Amino acid sequence: MKFLLTRAWHNAMKSSSFLAVVVTTLGFSLSALLCVLTLAYLILVEPLPYPDQEKLYRVDHHLTNHEGKSEINAFTYPGLVDFYKNQTEFSLGAMVTYGKDVLTSLPEQPTLNTGYVTPEWFQLLGTSLALGRGFTEEEGLESFIPQAVLTHKTWMDVYGGDSEILDKTVSFSGVNFKVIGVLPETFVEPEIYEVGRQVDIWLPWDYNLSSGMHFLWGNINPMLMYVGRLAESDQGVKAIERSVSMYINDTWQEKNAHVEYYNGWSIDARLTPLADVVTGDVGSIIYLLIIGAVGLLIIACANITNVFISRTANNGQNLAISASLGAKPRDIFRQYFIEYGIIIGFSITFALLLSYFGFVLIQNHLADILPRAGELQINFTTIVCALLLAVLLTSIFALFSVKMINYGALKTMLQSSGKGRGVQVSKGVRTQLMFLQVAVVSILIFANISLFKNAMEVMNKPTGFEYQDTKYLILSISAPEFPMPHEIIPVMDELKSELLALPEVKDVSQSASPLSGFRILATTLAGESTRYTPQNKWVGDNYFSFIGQELIDGRTFSDVDIRDRNSVVVINEQFARELAPEGSAVGTKFDYGNNDIHTVIGVVKGVAIPGESDIPIRSYRPAPESFTSLMVKFNPGQDVSKEKVAEVLSEIDKLYAVFYFDPLESIVAKRLFAQTMTTVVTAFLACLLFVLAGVGLYGVLSYNLHMRRAEIGTRMAIGAKVSDILKMILKNTFSVAGFGMGFAVLVVIFAYLNVPGDIAEFLGGDMVLDLFITLLVISVLTFIACYLPLRAMVYKPVISNLQDNQ
């Protein structure tokens, strides 16, 4: 056994380039698979880390209108509170809702994600605190005791791990909360509202931002949630769902009996397991990821098989000797198994190392897309998967190598001066391997080039407006009562002039940013019934010149339009073309409902928001002077910090805080996140594939040449010139590679003709060019993979190709 091991170790280490090829190829593809499998296990199988997690449910309110059409999934505020107070099915239940608010007690005034909960929340999650305590009965519903629980991250990032944090005060919207506890680092928040949205600070329910709706039985809000632990009961979930529905519906009907609008509406309650809520509909993505990763591994294995084949073939002589000394096929399998086990062991170790970095990467970049990404780490599942894969791959490769050996021919190989016929892959199999290799690689490289180009195109599409050196500022007002417009206007005026007075600031525009959303408004032409649903934005008088959006007809807003809130509107050329295909759209009158008539005074060039492929119809209306969002443009390369703006603002009025102050460029980056990811991933994949394809083709082709060594030697002895040999080999190689490429082209065309419209559209465009590039790349690759080993062969003395062993 010791002999076997040392021999295997010696063999495995013999060729460092072979080892490097196998370890990198397998390492990368295995790590992709390990990451995906760990993620899949976490999302699909692993229970949530809460006590009795299988009994935790979220109650959803499901409204159905009088026509039986389902409307929306959301609670009314009083409906939720009523259910919380009176329900009997849950042994423990909490109300939860979310918000975002400015922490005004710190000079940096960070905007934090807030969570508002009743005390049962931490009990449900089985949380023990790192410092202090969580909410108790004391902070229960309608107690109005302003206290706060910080997450570990907020404690560290915002308060630098301050050991005296307890009893300190944090202020939001004019209320001072006393810190009573800090959550442990290990606390895992169930992201039940939105994947990737993590609460920074927990506050008592009473202070939630929707509490103004507490008496409105007609208003619903999707952010209001109820999560509870089911009481012990003989009833099934469906039965409980029915009785909950009955209670909620009856109460709601009673409260809304006088509202004619809701006649015939009804509510169903749905109980969704918390695990499903957290996982969401990510299941299909996971399966796709698994398929992708397995695909990658298969290509990698196909490649490596080639490398292993040539290796086994080269070791033919050694095998023959072992056989003549009495080694049985079983012994040879064992020898290979140990040898490959060592090599694959290295690959798996490398893969685990890569997975570790993969997890860090996923946590940093994909936490907004993948649920539970925060819990990812190398765990038992990863290790078990790694070991299983290692054993599986080792067995497959060892088996393949043994299958290659024609055991009967091995012994005669020693006696005669045959050309190692005991160990070889038949010409047919070699041809098939090469065909497959070329076909698969062509298809994948084509797909990558298309995806990559598409993503690049979207990313590099000119926006048609300027967003460099510009930040978007949104204010929040932390007054118990929202101020009246005439109170806000002087503050905004002063803020604008103070900002303009700063040397770094070039210009200010009291407008919504070109990147932030538009509101869709329904409108008709005045006196007609033709309906339009343009996207609408409020902008200041200098908006269009500020962002460099070109005016092509009429005029833009004047300061008078803004001051008097004139009923005028500027539309984009897409809208104008719909309204007046021939002449000018200026002068068209719109009715925004209730005889709110606006006149079109100008037409601007349409601009696309990054990530948008078509420009929708849009209208722009004068922003009110009390509008609390601003764009601030700086002199090139200059900047003003959020703290500086907060300082300026607090000198004007303490009630105002900076809610948001970030560069437009970072909004663009966020909007392009998916494209950026696609570009990075496809570029990475393309490189990986390219390397894999190169290695694979090289493996097959050099093995092919190796098998034809004697033939090439004979031809040269007879008088074939180097160019004759080159021509012959290239012709042979390209006739097979050509079939592979042809097959790939057929597959692409078939896919193009048979897939649903939107993918076809994506494939279309420059498909011919992409195909051409792909085929060119593959041809060059094939040529190199063929020429390099051939050159090494034909420039040696001819006799060396005629000698038997090497």
Added chain:
Amino acid sequence: MKEIIKLTGISKKFETEFMETHALDSLDLTIYEGDYVSISGPSGCGKSTLLSIIGLLDSPTEGSYILDGEDVTTLSVNREAEFRNKNIGFIFQSFNLIDDMSVHDNVALPLRYSSEELTEQQVSEKVQHYLSLVGLEHRAMHKPNQLSGGQQQRVAIARALVNSPSILLVDEPTGNLDSKSGDTIMKLLDELNKNGSTICMVTHDTTYARYAKTQLHLLDGKIVEQNAEPERQLEVAV
């Protein structure tokens, strides 16, 4: 008598990781037109090495080589290929036929690489001619592995002759054959020599070596003995 091969001071050194082998050591050898030379000697004495240098399959470390009146010691790869094609016919111990080509195509191969342009008709005629010379005209469309060892070696001989080379180089032609087939091959070579072919043959077999007019003995890379059979030499001289 015309000198076909003239080797002067030929040495061949193989350098491997662990040692240096002097396969040939300042060897001189001249082969005349119409001669039949046999080279024998113990295993590893350099017989095959000498044959590959004569056949331009390998180049000597030292010395000069004149083939058919032309210095071929240093030639470009392509010129070497042309020389092999035109002047040399090889017959190997392991036949070295190309498995997936028919007998006809194997024999025609040297013509395909020849600088002389021949029509298909001419190629066929030549191939047919040499196949009938070795008695295999009826096997033209067979694949090599459908033939016996002796038949394969005869195909190889036909292939070696098809371009009418100045010399036939033969390395252990009977090594892979039973004695009956071996005899047939030796008789064939003898006949070829009688009809004017120059032959240089490496063999272990002393009985076969006696077919040759000039018998050389090689030891440690040097020619140690040379005995030409007088009566045969006379025959040639006449």
